[in-house]
Amino acid sequence: MITGITGQDGRYLAELLNSKGYEVFGLVKGQNNPRVELIGQELPFVELVSGDLQDLPSLVAALEQTQPHEVYNLAAISFVALSFKQAELTANVTGLGVLRMLEAIRMAGGSQNNPIRFYQASSSEMFGKVRETPQRETTPFYPRSPYGVAKVFGHDITVNYRDSYGLYACSGILFNHESPRRGLEFVTRKITNAVARIKLGLQDTLVLGDLEPRRDWGFAGDYVQAMWQMLQRDEPEDFVIATGKTHRVRDFVAAAFTHAGIEDWERHVTQDPRFFRPAEVDLLVGDATKAHEKLGWKPEVDFDQLVAMMVDNDIEVESRKAGLA
Known part of the structure; x- marks a missing residue:
């Protein structure tokens, strides 16, 4: 199940998973989502499911309906400039939305009995006013926008649920990645x-x-490959994904x-x-050295x-x- 299925990453990831024989579900908010028609035309193999990162019961229902082996949380208020104008909404969706999805997975049995594997889309914007260059998994965060702050919460709560409840939960700290499918606001x-x-x-x-x-710019189609690779490992770990340039x-x-x-x-x-x-x-x-060595991933x-x-x-x-x- 992919949240953020209508974004560039969601669409590239859906194609990748379909090519590997997955049954792919996409979580969409509302009955009249303007991008639903696009998904139907471009990704006819995706089955759309109703749900909202601001509504925990809807996430539990979506998990019960789809019974996924893997959940990729790519949904967010992801436009940094907008986060300054709508900081509370950004915190609620981009930050607390991660908590709600993790809680839904925990409630649905995301450990021993039904080991749902969870991927969180973390962001290089968490580093903000950088403490060291290049930035790696151990670099301290110093976010410089409401979006970056919300992403730090989402990242840390993913680590917390992994440590506290034994969930298979990991984050990819992806640096800027673009494609022809990028929104015109970026x-x-x-x-x-x-x-x-x-x-x-x-x-x-x-x-x-x-x-x-x-910025460290890469291609979104390369980066979704790393997302999938993270969830195929025996143990969950967090990885920086970047070009290093x-x-x-x-x-x-x-x-x-x-x-x-x-x-x-x-x-x-x-x-x-x-x-x-x-x-x-x-x-x-x-610095994506860890991803190169442990995932065998390179752009x-x-x-x-x-x-x-x-x-x-x-x-x-x-x-x-x-x-x-």
Whole structure:
């Protein structure tokens, strides 16, 4: 069972599990979720189940209905900028939602009798104002947003339930991972979509916030492989998943324009203070040595390939929408 089935990670993970012969259930909130139709078209093998991370009885009912061997909790209020504006909602879903799912698993017998294995989507945003570089599993957390704070709670409560109740529960501390399926509200997809539209003559300017923060960017399709691998081990452990390489937002912008064949990208880009965070995370870069050694996991798609993949997809999408394809 996958929560967050409509997000990029949920969709890539569902495809991976289906390829391995899993019966895949996706948890969706509400009767009129606008993305349900997309899942039906794109992932017809997924059986959708009603549930809400803000409602414990619905999670218990979903587990009783599906009887899963593995639960992947990928759902969250995951847009960092929004978390500053809706901090309480972020805490309730991204933080307490993890507690409710763990409690539901415990109530459903997630230990000896019905050993449900639980994966929690932790985040590099937990490191925030970093204490050491690169960041690894033992690096102290210093979150710089309500989202990061909520993720720290979700991470720590997962460790607590593992220690307290013997649940098979682990967290993947995933650094930034992107794909053509990334939402348009995220800066990477905002960039590649705008570059595509500028290339096609549909717009002229890309408006961004701070161009200097550095991130460790990988491909979501690679990262869901690591999620699955974590749940196949005899004992649950937490893992940093990252490429170990860092680039500025500015570098992502330059690579996207270059791939689209547009020179002098600076004349198309403006900065707006409204898009600056109240507290910025300046540098994130992960050390995935433990994942390399214990999982045998390594990323296959590099930074330039990722940017090219996203730009090409957005050129195709925008060409089709504009009747140019």
